[in-house]
Amino acid sequence: MLRSSLLYLSRQQRIFDFVKNVDFARKMASRFVAGETVSTALEAVAQLNAKGITASLDLLGESVFSEAEARETGRQYLEILDRIAERKLQANVSVKLTALGQDISDALGVEVVREVLERAKQYNSFVRLDMESSAYTDRTLDTFEQHLYPDFPANVGVVLQSALRRTLDDVDRANALKCRVRICKGAYLEPERVAFPDKADVDRNYVAAMHRLMEHGNYPGIATHDEVIINEAKRFAKERGIATDRFEFQMLYGVRRDLQEQLVRDGYRMRVYVPFGSQWYPYLMRRLAERPANIAFMAGNIVKESLHR
Numbered sequence: 377m378l379r380s381s382l383l384y385l386s387r388q389q390r391i392f393d394f395v396k397n398v399d400f401a402r403k404m405a406s407r408f409v410a411g412e413t414v415s416t417a418l419e420a421v422a423q424l425n426a427k428g429i430t431a432s433l434d435l436l437g438e439s440v441f442s443e444a445e446a447r448e449t450g451r452q453y454l455e456i457l458d459r460i461a462e463r464k465l466q467a468n469v470s471v472k473l474t475a476l477g478q479d480i481s482d483a484l485g486v487e488v489v490r491e492v493l494e495r496a497k498q499y500n501s502f503v504r505l506d507m508e509s510s511a512y513t514d515r516t517l518d519t520f521e522q523h524l525y526p527d528f529p530a531n532v533g534v535v536l537q538s539a540l541r542r543t544l545d546d547v548d549r550a551n552a553l554k555c556r557v558r559i560c561k562g563a564y565l566e567p568e569r570v571a572f573p574d575k576a577d578v579d580r581n582y583v584a585a586m587h588r589l590m591e592h593g594n595y596p597g598i599a600t601h602d603e604v605i606i607n608e609a610k611r612f613a614k615e616r617g618i619a620t621d622r623f624e625f626q627m628l629y630g631v632r633r634d635l636q637e638q639l640v641r642d643g644y645r646m647r648v649y650v651p652f653g654s655q656w657y658p659y660l661m662r663r664l665a666e667r668p669a670n671i672a673f674m675a676g677n678i679v680k681e682s683l684h685r
């Protein structure tokens with residue numbers, strides 16, 4: 377109930393217009409978002425790199441409604457790739473096709489993302505296409521397979537969500553292509569028709585997808601903070617003789633930092649997804665929806681910090 381309310385609120389632009397200037401909300405956001413500018417985000421990446429953690433930078437922003445906005449987002453991604461290379465940081469980027477114009481037309485989204493991919497290719501870097509709600513699954517996978525992957529096989533990958541009933545088929549399709557996949561549970565509220573309503577099924581489907589990707593896929597990204605699943609990945613890798621450099625764990629900026637560092641100490645690869653930018657509100661609301669206890673946790677921290685000032 378709370379989760380669906382938070383997800384509903386995440387889509388309300390008017391509420392964002394109100395909270396974006398509220399100091400308390402901005403402080404909550406700073407736990408999960410690495411500032412509003414490229415410079416603050418790159419600084420966060422440098423700090424992660426110093427701990428042996430790689431990153432994927434995400435310029436926050438969802439669907440855009442004009443071609444100019446889509447092209448501007450594409451331009452900003454080119455700048456991010458340039459600056460990552462300039463500073464020799466261990467980082468790639470994650471993009472949402474809707475932020476690059478997919479909702480205006482598939483052709484525009486393809487054109488803009490291909491420019492980003494050309495630049496990534498120059499630097500031998502990588503662009504992950506984040507997965508949005510199930511309304512976009514087919515469009516995103518089709519665009520990937522037909523217009524992006526054939527020309528940029530080493531520079532582009534997709535995301536699959538274990539919440540969706542279709543996902544094991546998509547895993548097999550990806551494994552046949554030998555493309556790189558990030559597997560996650562899925563952050564969107566989906567109808568039962570397409571998604572498992574029970575968390576136990578989402579988790580079971582995650583493990584099944586993860587096994588197939590680890591065994592037959594191409595360098596999967598295991599994106600989760602779920603320790604049971606992480607332990608299963610480690611166990612499975614040992615059992616099947618899968619070397620630790622054939623996959624990576626991925627987590628979100630500000631979530632389970634203890635576990636991120638522990639995995640690196642244990643010899644595993646760890647990448648942190650680093651979102652930044654002024655459009656932080658829908659992202660923050662999705663993170664709070666995943667773990668509503670965060671609201672109390674962060675409010676408590678903010679109060680503590682202000683008392684100690």
Ligand SMILES: Cc1cc2nc3c(=O)[nH]c(=O)nc-3n(C[C@H](O)[C@H](O)[C@H](O)COP(=O)(O)OP(=O)(O)OC[C@H]3O[C@@H](n4cnc5c(N)ncnc54)[C@H](O)[C@@H]3O)c2cc1C
Pocket residue numbers: 505506507508535537560561562563564599600601602603626627628631632648649663664666667670
């Ligand atoms: C690198 C990365 C990329 C992602 N990309 C996408 C994407 O492209 N599309 C998409 O739909 N979703 C994406 N997600 C989000 C994902 O789908 C889940 O919503 C999110 O990761 C929470 O699920 P979980 O696997 O951690 O498991 P859960 O079962 O939700 O959580 C397991 C445990 O992790 C901890 N935890 C989880 N979330 C939080 C949090 N917000 N704050 C504090 N603790 C928490 C808690 O201890 C919890 O008990 C991504 C996640 C990651 C890590």
